[in-house]
Amino acid sequence: MRKDYITWDQYFMGVAKLSAMRSKDPGTQVGACIINAGKRIVGIGYNGLPQGCKDDEFPWGNEGDFLQTKYPFVVHAEANAILNATTNLKGSTMYVTLFPCNECTKLIIQSGITEIIYESNKYQSSKEHEAAVKMLKASHVNFRQIQVGELRYDKIT
């Protein structure tokens, strides 16, 4: 049999990365993939606008007047993955390409997810990150970092 097949971690983080490629955000593309205890994918998502909010009618910038930026409008990848879930998430695991913010952390905890596996932690010096870690520790949600490298999928034009 083949020996160089990808691991479960590479597989599910790969799915999260593929999902991130659907993001319209020019700044940061985030993907999340939730699996149950039987290693079945039960939720998937990426950062994007709410249904009905057209991608070309809302701002994608990150500076200036709050209402002229993406921040009040975008749904985070983790929230979309939870909202897209096909089953109860108690005891499930979230693979996410970027460490969750404090707001998504609340949703993660309340949904019953007990483990987070993330790759990037580029906002680790932020207050939001500090708050997220404080809640995760108090709620006994485990988190660990993995690096699976680049997933390449060239756009066909």
Ligand SMILES: Nc1nc(=O)n([C@H]2C[C@H](O)[C@@H](COP(=O)(O)O)O2)cc1CO
């Ligand atoms: N964990 C996260 N999941 C997410 O889906 N996001 C989204 C919100 C924005 O669309 C984008 C961050 O934009 P920027 O500030 O890096 O240009 O990523 C952000 C974080 C960061 O905590």
Ligand SMILES: [Zn+2]
């Ligand atoms: Zn978030």
